[in-house]
Amino acid sequence: MAKNSLKVIVVTGTPGTGKSVIAKRLSLFLDYAYLSGSALIKKANLAEKYDKRRKTAIVDPSLFTRAVLKVRDSAAKKGKKGLIVDSHLSHFLPNKAVSACVVLSCSIPELKRRLTKRGYGRAKVRENLDAEIFDVILVETTEKAHRIIKFDATKVKETDIKKLANRIKKL
Ligand SMILES: Nc1ncnc2c1ncn2[C@@H]1O[C@H](COP(=O)(O)OP(=O)(O)OP(=O)(O)O)[C@@H](O)[C@H]1O
Numbered sequence: 001m002a003k004n005s006l007k008v009i010v011v012t013g014t015p016g017t018g019k020s021v022i023a024k025r026l027s028l029f030l031d032y033a034y035l036s037g038s039a040l041i042k043k044a045n046l047a048e049k050y051d052k053r054r055k056t057a058i059v060d061p062s063l064f065t066r067a068v069l070k071v072r073d074s075a076a077k078k079g080k081k082g083l084i085v086d087s088h089l090s091h092f093l094p095n096k097a098v099s100a101c102v103v104l105s106c107s108i109p110e111l112k113r114r115l116t117k118r119g120y121g122r123a124k125v126r127e128n129l130d131a132e133i134f135d136v137i138l139v140e141t142t143e144k145a146h147r148i149i150k151f152d153a154t155k156v157k158e159t160d161i162k163k164l165a166n167r168i169k170k171l
């Protein structure tokens with residue numbers, strides 16, 4: 001399948017920054033297919049083991065990438081114009097397979113509130129806040145040389161998501 005047959009937009013960011021909320025809105029505005037990274041990890045059984053201390057599944061980014069590219073190819077066969085990938089691993093996709101990478105950010109107090117509300121323990125909240133403070137995902141995304149669209153998801157208005165969708169449409 002030709003890599004340019006459909007647009008692949010990856011939405012990444014620290015857990016709780018709003019990837020799922022924003023990726024789903026974008027897919028509706030743009031009429032692109034939506035792919036939940038966490039659902040794919042379950043469906044394709046990609047979690048190798050569970051890190052008890054960090055309370056998180058360990059997933060090899062290269063296996064994740066392979067599974068996403070299969071979904072991309074089948075979306076292309078179905079004639080979809082684009083695919084929105086919602087995952088904090090989505091930026092590990094090869095640069096040539098990605099049209100743009102939306103990197104979400106969120107203010108630290110708001111992110112703390114969201115993660116605490118989810119019932120995450122103190123250590124897991126801390127780890128994720130540190131990742132946001134140190135821009136871990138933005139650094140990884142930059143290393144991949146993706147076309148980056150930064151988006152502050154602390155307080156999002158519908159009009160902001162529409163503007164983002166229009167920007168993606170023009171790519
Ligand atoms: N702009 C926003 N304003 C207020 N709350 C928001 C906003 N965006 C997301 N939330 C809330 O924050 C929480 C996290 O959002 P979401 O599940 O989309 O994050 P995520 O980045 O997909 O997280 P994960 O990586 O764990 O899947 C949800 O409870 C959601 O309702």
Ligand SMILES: [Mg+2]
Binds near residue numbers: 019020
């Ligand atoms: Mg999510």
